[in-house]
Amino acid sequence: MLFVLLYSCAFLAIGGHGQSVLPNYPWPVYHQRYLQTGFCEYSFLISAQNSDGVCLLPANISTRLQEIERDRTLEKQRTKHMSTSLGELTEQVHSLTLEVNNTGTELTKLAEDQAEGSVRDEDMARELANVTHATESTRKQIQEIELLQREQSATSLELQQTIEQQNQTIDELKSIVHELKNLVEQQTDTISQYETRLSRLESDTTTTATGGPAVAFSASRTIPLGPVFSHTRVVFDHVYVNIGNSYNPDDGIFTCNTAGAYMFTYFMYKAIEVPQMAVYLVLNNTIQTAVFENNLKMDDESHYSADMSGNSLILQLSVGDTVSVVLRRNDYIYSNNLDKYCTFSGFLLK
Numbered sequence: 001m002l003f004v005l006l007y008s009c010a011f012l013a014i015g016g017h018g019q020s021v022l023p024n025y026p027w028p029v030y031h032q033r034y035l036q037t038g039f040c041e042y043s044f045l046i047s048a049q050n051s052d053g054v055c056l057l058p059a060n061i062s063t064r065l066q067e068i069e070r071d072r073t074l075e076k077q078r079t080k081h082m083s084t085s086l087g088e089l090t091e092q093v094h095s096l097t098l099e100v101n102n103t104g105t106e107l108t109k110l111a112e113d114q115a116e117g118s119v120r121d122e123d124m125a126r127e128l129a130n131v132t133h134a135t136e137s138t139r140k141q142i143q144e145i146e147l148l149q150r151e152q153s154a155t156s157l158e159l160q161q162t163i164e165q166q167n168q169t170i171d172e173l174k175s176i177v178h179e180l181k182n183l184v185e186q187q188t189d190t191i192s193q194y195e196t197r198l199s200r201l202e203s204d205t206t207t208t209a210t211g212g213p214a215v216a217f218s219a220s221r222t223i224p225l226g227p228v229f230s231h232t233r234v235v236f237d238h239v240y241v242n243i244g245n246s247y248n249p250d251d252g253i254f255t256c257n258t259a260g261a262y263m264f265t266y267f268m269y270k271a272i273e274v275p276q277m278a279v280y281l282v283l284n285n286t287i288q289t290a291v292f293e294n295n296l297k298m299d300d301e302s303h304y305s306a307d308m309s310g311n312s313l314i315l316q317l318s319v320g321d322t323v324s325v326v327l328r329r330n331d332y333i334y335s336n337n338l339d340k341y342c343t344f345s346g347f348l349l350k
Contacts, residue, residue, distance in 0.1 A: 227330050234327050260348050262314065266312075278293075
């Protein structure tokens, strides 16, 4: 095509109307545009025109140039469209690049997360191994505890059986102790009866041997007593005679060991510190008789008078009866180790 165009141009320049027209005509505006768009091979054809501006080119070439111009316009439109598409594609590529970068960042982060996850998985695996080990240790401990519990249950059962046996033994021992206690009480009563009989035999023997009373005592008090805040038994601590040992100098009580009639006498000395004195002869906590003194002062500086009083009484006693002397509350009697003013005596008549 290029050859044909060059040939046609040479023909027009040399032949045609028999004259060269190229040097005589200026370059049109299209020539520069064709040069800029790359159609240099056709630019010289446009200059083939006469002085009147009449195109010297054949009609088919003109039509071809128009077609080329139209194609160029379409090409420009396509180029523009392609440029626009290219811009859009560039933007899409840019967006895709950003997305790829973001995706790469996310992938990097995901890889880091996966790495961290791998570390965590390793840690969890180690923790799981530790937990498994601890679980195994706990299981062994539980087995040991269960074994100990079974052993303790067996021991507890044995202890319970032993305790039951011991309780039975204790009950048996209690029963034996109770029987022994009853036996001791019976033996005590028997011994008491034997002692009473022995005492009577001794009294009878004494009476037969001496021809006098089998029971007799006489005692005195060696210290003062009172004032007392309640009725108080008088203890006669110095003993002269105690035949049959029926009088107790520790508590001042005469206990009858031989039934019969007894003669009792007692004498009391009222101190000058008190105006009155009352002393009772008591049988089994029952007053039988009394001695009584009541004095008045002569003046404020003088003392009450000191008087001695006594009394006597015959009592029929049974074995086990008690006789004693009791000082009334708030009263005071006087005696000493030298004079021994206060005395208490008794003996069996029959």
